[in-house]
Amino acid sequence: MALIECTGLTKTYRLGDEVVKALDGVTLTIEAGDFVAIAGPSGSGKSTLANVIGGLDRPDSGQVVVDGMNLATARDKQLSAYRNSHVGFVFQSFNLQVHETALENVISPLVIGGVGRKKERRRAGLAALEKVGLADRAHHRPTQLSGGQRQRVAIARALVNNPSVVIADEPTGNLDSARGVEVMEELARLNREDGITLIVITHDTGVAERATRVLTIVDGKVTERVGGR
Amino acid sequence: MKLHDQFRTGWRNLSRQKLRSGLTIFAIVVGAVSVTVMLSLVTSAKSFLTSSFQKTGEDRRVIVTPTPGLDYRESTWANWTDGSGVKLTDEMVTRLAAIPGVRHATPLTSFGYFDSVEAGTTVLTLKNTNMVAYEPNGTITRDVAAGRQLEPGDDGIGIVISTDVANNLGFRGAYDSALGSPITLTPRKDMGNQTNKAPVTLTVVGVITTDGAQMEVTLNSARTFIPTFEQCTGGGQNTQPTCTSQNDLDRNGYASVYLDVDSTKHVDAVVIAAQKLSVGVAAGKDEIANQEQTFTVIGAVLGGIGAIALFVAAIGVINTMVMATLERTREIGIMRAIGATKRTIRRLFTVEAGVLGFLGGVLGVAVSFGVAALLNSILNRQLAENGVTARDVISVPAGLALLVIAVTTGIGMLAGRLPARRAANLDPVEALRHE
Structure with missing residues (x-):
């Protein structure tokens, strides 16, 4: 059974006088365990698609069905719960809370979801940091970490709630190529070893080549080619 | 999000901006002190009057004149x-x-x-x-x-x-x-x-x-x-x-x-x-009632002045919280992305504003007790000089103290509502893009 089913998604933005079709009748299915790359030029609607799939944005029309719930019409509470426990986001600019330590950042989805007690959260947070090789940086603040380390903290945060899907929006965009490769390897390993469904938005062909499926989006329309790994 | 986590987060956010939070609390303290001290003065004067009338039996006295x-x-x-x-x-x-x-x-x-x-x-x-x-x-x-x-x-x-x-x-x-x-x-x-x-x-x-x-x-x-x-x-x-x-x-x-x-x-x-x-007849009881009425009017006027101070403090809270939502737009976006509901965001800011009001109230009441003690020490000396046996005439009623704390907390939360709603209604995608 498909993990995520998108049907006829549309979304338009108004930039001044210009109407931009970010999504123009997008229909696609993502299976559990997929490693999907969404590629395309900037402004093509990649991020919009990722945000809609991640429950962060709503389409103008069409539906996104996850576990029988239509994200397009779900209430804020349901949508937030979905983002909290089913989705892990990794952003280009890391989006860590700068005043919190790595560990505090990692456990923040647990705090917001009201999951567990302090000790359990701590254990889960340290385990997630362990997984990305940063257990020894748990009490460092983001400003005391390198770009690659910050992104790994963000990955640990995305993983802490055992999500079914991780959505990474240009995860290597702010990293040099060596760190970028490291981060992509990290994400690919999670997909391979832990079976986490991975959606990576990128315009880096090197990144796209690791994926099992590559969706190309141009002017809000999606075309697919099956990638080779 | 659990309630104690909301309080912890609110407290942390307030302590991140110590000076600003401190100044906002100070404004509430000024309002709380003026309300508490003024109303305490009036209630103390009232009860001093009534008790001295009762002690001398004047509440039961009627004076007849030609x-x-x-x-x-x-x-x-x-x-x-x-x-x-x-x-x-x-x-x-x-x-x-x-x-x-x-x-x-x-x-x-x-x-x-x-x-x-x-x-x-x-x-x-x-x-x-x-x-x-x-x-x-x-x-x-x-x-x-x-x-x-x-x-x-x-x-x-x-x-x-x-x-x-x-x-x-x-x-x-x-x-x-x-x-x-x-x-x-x-x-x-x-x-x-x-x-x-x-x-x-x-x-x-x-x-x-x-x-x-x-x-x-x-x-x-x-x-x-x-x-x-x-x-x-x-x-x-x-x-x-x-x-x-x-x-x-x-x-x-x-x-x-x-x-x-x-x-x-x-x-x-x-x-x-x-x-x-x-004959001419006058009752002490009526005199007490008259004086109490006078004190009530004075109390209303003084309390009104205090209320204005509190109102100004409430504007300070709104200002502080609006600033906070502007500064933390991106943080709000992150919180939304990792699963915070609108309600959670709204509550976070409301709790934060409530904490400001609560702290202002508690400090204000504490300062008021200090002011009362200071006034008493001055007044006691004067009473002693005049041979009056009464001491510590001014007291802050416990009920008033609790009420002031409750009111400042309520005012804080009320003042925080508008900024909190603004924060909750931010579009998470936009907020995440915010620099």
């Missing part, structure tokens, strides 16, 4: 009679005493037969000193700075002086040493055909805190030195005038009669019954 139209406060000082109005005779006193509910009817008179008072080497002229005489049966009670008030055994022996007189006689701050001192009163020489002109010596048995210069003796003491006047009518070239001699007290009647009513519930009935005798 002429109607005097209110309670006036009737206590207008105790000089020139014989106008209804003459308050012993017969009238008996009739007043017979009114149901009246325990005692105590006549009081005031006179000015003496020129000077002498204690040791100090001699004072008695121009502005009020000489009062009454029957010491417990109806008239005084706040005593030293010794005691008049008792029946003081007839012809004891005298009570006010702190003013004691100060002028050289006993300032040492009223106990005035006790037992002989005081000699010298009669005026200008009182026409007054018959008794010998000086009178009495012993000080008490110092009372009555306002102004006053000396008190028992009615029986007074009778021994109240002068007798001769009144002559008729008489011509060949005939002798007919002269009658009359005691001054009998001629003019008493200045007032103090009624001690058995219960405050009966005061109104006693007032109505006494008014039927065409």
